[in-house]
Amino acid sequence: MDYVIVGSGIYGSLVAWELAQAGAGVQVLEADQTAAGASGGIGKRGVRANGRDVRELPLMRMAYERWPSLHEELGGETGFVRCGHLQLIERDRDYLEVEARLWLQRTHGIETELLQADQVHAQEPALNPDIQAALFCPLDGVADHTATTLSAAEAARQAGADIRTGFSVAEIQQSSGRATGVITTDGEEFSADRGVILLSNSSVPHLLQASLGLYLPVWSRYPQVIITGAIPGVTLNHLIGHAHRRLAMKNGPDGSIMISGGWLGKAGPNGRGRPVTDQVAGNWQEAVAVLPGLADATIAAVQADRLESQSVDHIPIIDHAPGLDNLYYATGWSGHGWAIAPAVSRLLAEWILSGRKPEALEPFRFSRF
Ligand SMILES: Cc1cc2nc3c(=O)[nH]c(=O)nc-3n(C[C@H](O)[C@H](O)[C@H](O)COP(=O)(O)OP(=O)(O)OC[C@H]3O[C@@H](n4cnc5c(N)ncnc54)[C@H](O)[C@@H]3O)c2cc1C
Structure with missing residues (x-):
């Protein structure tokens, strides 16, 4: 496979869809099932710019453009309503x-x-x-998070991504300064020719710490x-x-x-x-x-x-790992990662495919700390 993505919440599913649509071979590994984490559960999620951190406002402007027609792009329900x-x-x-x-x-x-x-x-x-x-x-509104995430995963499948549920990733494999794949808790290996993308929300800090010794100032909350x-x-x-x-x-x-x-x-x-x-x-x-x-x-x-990741300065960390340019991760959504998902996922996919980091993602780099 070209890419291994860890996690099938809204981020794993949307990024898989973006990459597969661009012709890449995508393997998604999900420990539980799609939408088992913060991107699933009762009720709806707010799609809100009002009161948001200034560094996330450019992302919300992009997300505003995508939410109303996302159901058409995905070919499945999002339940988005622009109620203000x-x-x-x-x-x-x-x-x-x-x-x-x-x-x-x-x-x-x-x-x-x-x-x-x-x-x-x-x-x-x-x-x-x-x-x-x-x-x-x-222009703010609400969306059905479970329906949207399931629609995104199905769209990714239709575009050619292989999503496997019940596969919990334990370790990132690396060789000569590149991420080369992952190993699951059952010892199964999945190789990645072009990159590994950690989109497993609360488990991202643990995976980075266990495999690279990299500490992120991010913890988990319910x-x-x-x-x-x-x-x-x-x-x-x-x-x-x-x-x-x-x-x-x-x-x-x-x-x-x-x-x-x-x-x-x-x-x-x-x-x-x-x-x-x-x-x-x-x-x-x-x-x-x-x-x-x-x-x-x-x-x-x-x-x-539902577990959600919380960062010390209340905005996410979206970056690649130091010394492993093809290991990407995003976490620390701090309770408001839903609304910006259509924008961030597209920007992340653009970065992964082109090697050029979009400016709108700069405020979320790890080195800000
Ligand atoms: C109750 C609640 C209310 C919220 N309200 C809002 C709101 O109104 N507006 C807003 O913008 N945001 C809101 N959020 C935040 C938003 O829902 C999240 O930021 C967003 O869904 C995160 O998406 P994700 O794909 O990164 O994570 P998740 O949906 O958590 O997906 C991560 C996936 O990775 C899997 N996984 C974990 N570890 C591993 C592993 N080792 N191997 C393989 N798979 C693994 C999990 O099973 C999970 O399915 C809310 C969150 C919660 C919990």
């Missing part, structure tokens, strides 16, 4: 920061408006009347998601974030609301994460404060089962 994102403001002292962010996002070509209270409440009548204003990005029961009359028209509360909300399945925002579960006995009582209570309290109709709602599901 509201970052809510409840305190006077947050205005100056929000105005600065308005300027920043517009400067980077991200369509953004500052909505006053009457405009916000006209668009979202169920919100607490204390909400004073909101930063609004109309982000929590709450799905409410159906609440008649309580609905949202936008993806919701908040200027000072740890809160994200969106419409869930069957009249429910999906609540998240960076609250965390902890490792469970089977290698999966599980929810923790105080984190569920904290997230719920924030949600009720903003959407009072939730006070009467039940909790239908709480999950914190």
Whole structure:
């Protein structure tokens, strides 16, 4: 094979698709099954530029262009809906920061408006009347992450990639300054003539440390998601974030609301994460404060089962390994790697195929540390 890709989440699947479409021979090795990690699970994922790190805004501008037609490119569902994102403001002292962010996002070509209270409440009548204003990005939206990842993997297969599930990579093989393949935990070897690409999210730091002794300042977390029961009359028209509360909300399945925002579960006995009582209570309290109709709602599901990689400066590391130019990796998504995936995957594939690193990936190099 030309390339071995480790991991079949959204990144492994999209990069496999891009490379296979360009005529390369691609072997994907997935320890579990496609979408078994952060790119799968309940609910939907936010596709948001609003409030994003400045270094990721150029990627979001590119991703904005791709999301609406990605289902056509892949020939499968993505569930993308351009509903817009509201970052809510409840305190006077947050205005100056929000105005600065308005300027920043517009400067980077991200369509953004500052909505006053009457405009916000006209668009979202169920919100607490204390909400004073909101930063609004109309091009933001939500996507069905599981459906998109399965569509990307199927598109990669159709383009000729070989995706094998149940193959856990333990080691990277190297010779004369080149990555030459990988070895699985069962001792099976897969050779790569042109390159090895580590897109296994939380396991990337472990693989780099075990094979090269390279330490990345990245660790793993289990982000929590709450799905409410159906609440008649309580609905949202936008993806919701908040200027000072740890809160994200969106419409869930069957009249429910999906609540998240960076609250965390902890490792469970089977290698999966599980929810923790105080984190569920904290997230719920924030949600009720903003959407009072939730006070009467039940909790239908709480999950914190999906591992996500967190980097020390909250943006990913996307690079090749020092001394092994054909060993590429991307990790440290820090809870917001979904939205930019169509942009990053294409740029990464361009880099791998051409040998020239796209400028938009420069801020994510390891040497920034
Ligand atoms: C609950 C939750 C909510 C989120 N919300 C948002 C959001 O609203 N917006 C946003 O932009 N982002 C969000 N994110 C982040 C986003 O989902 C992730 O950044 C993104 O899905 C990462 O994709 P990935 O392909 O790198 O990783 P993953 O989907 O985790 O895929 C990695 C794959 O590698 C496999 N693997 C691991 N180790 C090995 C090995 N040794 N050998 C072979 N295979 C291996 C795993 O089984 C897995 O399938 C959220 C994440 C979570 C968990």
